[in-house]
Amino acid sequence: MLDYTFQYGQIWPYLPRLIDGAYLALEIAFLSFCGGLLIGTANASLLSFGPQWIAKPIQAFVVFFTNTPQLVQIYFLYFALPDAGILLSSYAAVLIGMTLNAGAYLTEIQRAGFSTRRQSEMEAAIVLGFSRWQQIRYVILPHIARVLFPPLSNHFIIMTLGTSMAAIFGVEELTGQALNINSITFRSLEIFSVVAALYIAITLLASLALGLLGSLLFRTKLRVI
Amino acid sequence: MVIIWRSALHHLVIKDLSAHYGTVQVLDSINLEIARGEVVGLMGPSGSGKSSILRVLTGLTPLSAGSVSLNGEVINYSSAESVRNMRERSAIVFQQYNLFQNMTALENVTIAPVKIRNRDPEEVEAEARALLSKVGLTDQISRYPDQLSGGQQQRVAIARALALKPEILLLDEITAALDPELVSDVLDTIRALASEGMTMIIVSHEMGFMREVSHRIAFMAQGNIIECGKAEQIFNSPREARTREFVSKILKH
Amino acid sequence: MMAQLIQEAPRFFTYYNLLFLAQAVGTTIALSAIGCLFGLLFGCLISVVRLTEKPWLAPLRWIALLFTEFFRRVPFLVTLMLIFFVFQLSGANLPLFVVASLSVTLIASAFLAEIIRAGLLSIHRNQWDAATAMNFGLIQTIRFVVLPQAWKMILPPAFGFFVMFIKDTALASQIGVIELTFAGKVLNNKGFSAILVFGTILILYFAVSYPLSRYGHYLEKRLAPSRH
Numbered sequence: 277m278l279d280y281t282f283q284y285g286q287i288w289p290y291l292p293r294l295i296d297g298a299y300l301a302l303e304i305a306f307l308s309f310c311g312g313l314l315i316g317t318a319n320a321s322l323l324s325f326g327p328q329w330i331a332k333p334i335q336a337f338v339v340f341f342t343n344t345p346q347l348v349q350i351y352f353l354y355f356a357l358p359d360a361g362i363l364l365s366s367y368a369a370v371l372i373g374m375t376l377n378a379g380a381y382l383t384e385i386q387r388a389g390f391s392t393r394r395q396s397e398m399e400a401a402i403v404l405g406f407s408r409w410q411q412i413r414y415v416i417l418p419h420i421a422r423v424l425f426p427p428l429s430n431h432f433i434i435m436t437l438g439t440s441m442a443a444i445f446g447v448e449e450l451t452g453q454a455l456n457i458n459s460i461t462f463r464s465l466e467i468f469s470v471v472a473a474l475y476i477a478i479t480l481l482a483s484l485a486l487g488l489l490g491s492l493l494f495r496t497k498l499r500v501i
Numbered sequence: 502m503v504i505i506w507r508s509a510l511h512h513l514v515i516k517d518l519s520a521h522y523g524t525v526q527v528l529d530s531i532n533l534e535i536a537r538g539e540v541v542g543l544m545g546p547s548g549s550g551k552s553s554i555l556r557v558l559t560g561l562t563p564l565s566a567g568s569v570s571l572n573g574e575v576i577n578y579s580s581a582e583s584v585r586n587m588r589e590r591s592a593i594v595f596q597q598y599n600l601f602q603n604m605t606a607l608e609n610v611t612i613a614p615v616k617i618r619n620r621d622p623e624e625v626e627a628e629a630r631a632l633l634s635k636v637g638l639t640d641q642i643s644r645y646p647d648q649l650s651g652g653q654q655q656r657v658a659i660a661r662a663l664a665l666k667p668e669i670l671l672l673d674e675i676t677a678a679l680d681p682e683l684v685s686d687v688l689d690t691i692r693a694l695a696s697e698g699m700t701m702i703i704v705s706h707e708m709g710f711m712r713e714v715s716h717r718i719a720f721m722a723q724g725n726i727i728e729c730g731k732a733e734q735i736f737n738s739p740r741e742a743r744t745r746e747f748v749s750k751i752l753k754h
Numbered sequence: 755m756m757a758q759l760i761q762e763a764p765r766f767f768t769y770y771n772l773l774f775l776a777q778a779v780g781t782t783i784a785l786s787a788i789g790c791l792f793g794l795l796f797g798c799l800i801s802v803v804r805l806t807e808k809p810w811l812a813p814l815r816w817i818a819l820l821f822t823e824f825f826r827r828v829p830f831l832v833t834l835m836l837i838f839f840v841f842q843l844s845g846a847n848l849p850l851f852v853v854a855s856l857s858v859t860l861i862a863s864a865f866l867a868e869i870i871r872a873g874l875l876s877i878h879r880n881q882w883d884a885a886t887a888m889n890f891g892l893i894q895t896i897r898f899v900v901l902p903q904a905w906k907m908i909l910p911p912a913f914g915f916f917v918m919f920i921k922d923t924a925l926a927s928q929i930g931v932i933e934l935t936f937a938g939k940v941l942n943n944k945g946f947s948a949i950l951v952f953g954t955i956l957i958l959y960f961a962v963s964y965p966l967s968r969y970g971h972y973l974e975k976r977l978a979p980s981r982h
Contacts, residue, residue, distance in 0.1 A: 280843050343963040344956045345921035348935055352956060355948035360755060433827075440829035444928060451831055464839040472828040472836060479827045559887045588889045599884035603902035613888040616898060665888065 280465070287466050290457045297453035298474050302482075304449060305436040308371055312378020312435075313428075319379070320386035334383065341380030347441050349373045354445055366445035378435060385431065389424040422494045429486035433479050440475075450474060511573070512537040512700050513558075513669060518567035519724075520557050527553040529724035530567065535669075538698040542705060542715035542732070546747065549721040551704040552596070555671040558702075559593050560584040571669075589618075592662035596674040598654040600646040606633065606657045607642040610664045618665075625664070632660040636690050652683030659690055669700045676707055688714075708751055712736055720744045759950055766946050766954075778937035779958055781851070785933060786920040788855045793862025794912070800867035801874060806892060818867070825864030831925050833857055838929045854926040858919070865915055873908035874900050906977040913970030920963050934958055 319334045341349070350373035353364060364372065401415045443451035454471040458464050513535040520528040528550045535541050543551040556562040558569060560578055569576045571590060577583040600609050610629040614620045633642050636656040646654050655675055662670060672691065676684045688710050695701060695714050705711050711718060712732045719729040720741070728741045736752075739745040803811070803818040825833060837857045841848055877900045885895040927936035938955040942948055 339964065339967075340960065343917070343921075343967055344959045345924035345935065347921075347924045347927075348938065348952060348955050348959060351935070351938065352948070352952040355942060356952050359947055359949050437827070437829040440831045441925065443831065451829065451835075454832075454835075465836070465843060468832060468836045468839060472824070472832050475829060475832060476824065476827045561883055561886060585889055588887060593887045595880060595884060597880050599880040601881060601884065601899050603899065612898060613890070617889050617894065661888075 282466055283463060284466050284470070286461050286463050287457060287470065290453075290461070290467075291470075293453050293457065294450060294471065294474060297448060297450035298478050300447070301436065301439040301442075301449040301451075302478060304371060304374065304439045304442060304447075305432065308374035308378050309432050309435055311371075311375035312382045315375070315379030316382025316386050319383040320390055323383070323387050324390045338380045338383050341377050342384065346373060346377045346438065347444065349377065350441070350445065366442070366447050370439075370442040370445055370447055374435065374438065377438075378431070381431060382428070385427045386424060389420050389427070392419075392423050425490050425494060429483070429490065432486065433482055436479055436482060437475065511535070512539070512571070514570045514573075515554070515558075516568050516570075518554070518557065518564055518569065520553055520562055520564050522553075522562070527562075527724050528557065528564075531724075531726055533719060533726065533729070535700060535702065538700055539716050540695050540699075540701045540703060540714055542703045542711040542718040543721060544705070544708075544711060544718055544735075544747075545721035545727075548723075550724040551721055552673050553724075555593055555673050555702060555704060558671060559588060559591060589665075590667060591669040591671060592665045592667035593671040593673065594655075594658050594662045594675050596677050598646070598651075598658040598678075600654055600658055600661070602646055605643045605645055606638060606649065606653075606660075609646070609657055610661045613661070614664055629660070629664055632663050633657070635693075636660050637686060650683065651679050652686050655679060655683075655687050656690060659687070663694075667699075669702070670694065672701060672703045672705070674704050674706065676705060676710075708736070720747065722747075755949075759947065762947055762950055766941075766950050771941065774941075775934075775937055775954070775958065778932060778934045779962065781931065781933040782920065782923055782959075783962060785851070785854060785858055785923045785926060785931070786916070789858030789862040789919055789923070790866075790916050792859040793866045796859070796863035797866030797870050800863060801871040802892070802896060804867070804871055805874065805896075822864045822867050825861050826868065830857075830861060830922050831928060833861055834925055834929055850929055850931045854923075854929060854931045858923060858926070861922075862915075862919060865919075866912060869911045869915060870908055872911075873904040876907045877903050909977060910970060910974040913966070913973060917963055917967045917970060920966070921959065924959075 319338070322330050323334055350369055353373050354366065354369040357364060357369075397415050397419065398411065401411045406414065439449055440451040442449050443455055446452065448456065450471055454467050458467050461467070511534050513533075515531055515533040515535075518528055518531040519526065531550075531554060533541070533554075543554065545551055553562060557564050564578055569578075569587075571587060576587045600606075601612065604612060607626070607629055610632060611622070611625050614625040614628075615622050630642065633639065633656075636659055638653060638656055638660070641649055641653055646657070649657065655678075659675070675691075676687055679687065684707065688707065691701075691703070691710075692714055703711065703715065715732050717729060718732050718735045719726045720735060720739070720743075721727065722743055727743050728735070728739065730740075735744065736748055739748055800818045800822060803814050804822075806815060828836075834854070834857045837860075838853055841853050874896065881899055881903070882895060885899045890898065923933060924935040926933055927939065930936070932940075934955055938951050942951045
């Protein structure tokens with residue numbers, strides 16, 4: 277098809293840098309996921325149990341961040357905030373942008389999870405004489421956690437892939453390292469195919485780890501048929 | 502002459518039939534010969550393989566050993582052609598009715614003859630209306646399955662099977678999911694078919710009905726046919742201990 | 755700062771800049787529409803291939819599985835770069851828009867294939883059994899029985915994907931397609947303030963995406979409890 281000889285030999289020496297990049301990608305994904313989880317949990321709790329007036333601003337936040345591209349949001353943080361006197365490093369801009377974005381999506385995911393309460397279980401708990409706190413501790417929370425775990429782990433995988441846009445701002449995560457190495461060796465196809473394989477590897481590892489964690493924490497979910 | 506006699510005697514021959522779900526053996530070397538126009542009842546505790554026989558016959562569950570022959574011809578279940586031929590000659594009615602939820606009762610009955618067998622739609626529709634009224638449904642034919650009662654759905658499923666003009670009808674616990682007051686309607690329909698000479702294999706828990714309508718009953722346990730004989734013999738003087746135990750438990754109710 | 759923006763606004767919102775932005779919005783919408791339309795088409799095909807059971811189709815099933823897993827586990831940006839470099843090195847002098855269209859189609863196909871497959875598999879086994887026992891082939895079963903029931907399951911998540919996808923096309927700016935994000939960079943480089951430029955770009959994306967996501971939520975609500 278192509279008149280092109282693959283020379284993977286030329287890029288092997290750079291493999292450690294790619295691995296460092298993969299590590300940084302996971303770090304960014306993890307930090308912004310945690311930050312997003314915090315925002316999302318706070319928002320979803322306020323939406324479900326908080327005062328009426330707070331719903332509007334939270335919904336505005338969610339609607340804005342889920343309907344505009346993360347890339348342009350980070351552009352805004354990185355290029356526009358300095359005009360207002362706030363100077364962010366590229367790493368900080370990416371981290372803040374991804375955290376806010378995750379916060380919006382995780383608000384939506386968790387709000388949906390909060391609204392699936394099982395009436396029969398609640399009634400059983402009330403009949404058994406559980407106090408309000410015991411109902412939350414033994415019935416509501418375990419149920420919500422079980423319902424939320426799969427969509428949350430799914431979003432973590434999406435975010436891991438999303439970290440690649442940090443490269444656009446010069447962060448040297450996996451894609452950023454690839455761009456650097458490309459400008460040294462010009463073996464674009466080799467580098468980007470190896471990088472693609474590394475992304476597949478880290479997301480598969482993450483999926484596997486999360487799957488195991490899920491089956492460990494929520495054993496009941498594993499029952500087949 | 503001999504050939505005609507043989508095929509007249511053995512409509513369906515099941516020989517050493519075995520099947521597995523994963524590593525679990527559900528059928529273990531089943532032998533059963535069914536004559537044309539004969540009604541055979543399959544009886545036994547749940548998990549004994551009754552329904553599996555029907556699923557294997559229609560090719561929904563693969564067999565792992567043995568053979569099935571229809572009119573003296575062995576069905577090759579790894580050949581799409583051969584399976585298609587078997588499915589053209591037989592029809593199955595499922596325990597859960599399995600009506601297509603996106604179609605009205607009438608559409609459920611006409612879809613396969615029209616779309617799969619490419620028959621004339623008007624002719625098929627006339628037949629379908631006749632079949633539906635035969636099973637006691639006239640006003641409800643443009644309703645969707647979830648607007649019909651269980652008994653009505655089950656009768657639509659029977660009409661749908663009959664619209665295929667099968668030589669052999671396979672009935673899988675067709676009254677198990679019905680309220681008691683609906684059972685008799687469905688059983689009347691089957692009774693009528695039996696008297697018309699349709700070859701049938703019936704899996705059921707309705708012992709009184711099985712006794713009345715079946716020419717022979719096979720008692721199954723753990724994937725085996727333990728014994729097979731006339732209904733009277735199975736119920737009144739079972740030869741095997743396991744059959745006796747099962748029958749006595751059932752008759753206590 | 756506010757005063758500065760107000761002062762700059764008339765210089766920014768000129769006829770030519772607005773025309774430039776309108777074309778960029780058009781490119782963003784075109785890229786998204788191409789991806790979603792062809793993605794829906796190929797996604798259907800791939801999901802049907804994955805549901806086949808004939809032994810001789812096994813290689814095709816494997817290819818379909820690898821295809822969906824690859825494009826769902828490699829970042830959009832990396833896929834875009836890979837395809838961009840393949841075309842660059844092959845010497846095929848295709849317009850960047852075509853390269854980007856091809857990339858978005860591949861990615862959308864993979865994601866929509868999974869959404870469609872999940873929808874088809876959500877239809878109860880007994881519907882498939884009944885169709886099979888009556889000699890329906892796979893295509894006939896899907897066409898007459900499964901899809902008429904499954905589209906209600908497929909449409910809401912597919913709409914969710916479309917909304918995500920419009921935003922993902924922003925990455926096409928990185929290979930030089932003049933869509934909305936690229937237009938923002940161009941205007942910013944021309945010296946307009948970043949707040950004004952990227953603020954406008956954000957609002958334009960919002961204007962495209964929000965109606966679609968509202969419609970998606972509406973569909974979800976409407977389709978969930980209905981029957982036929």
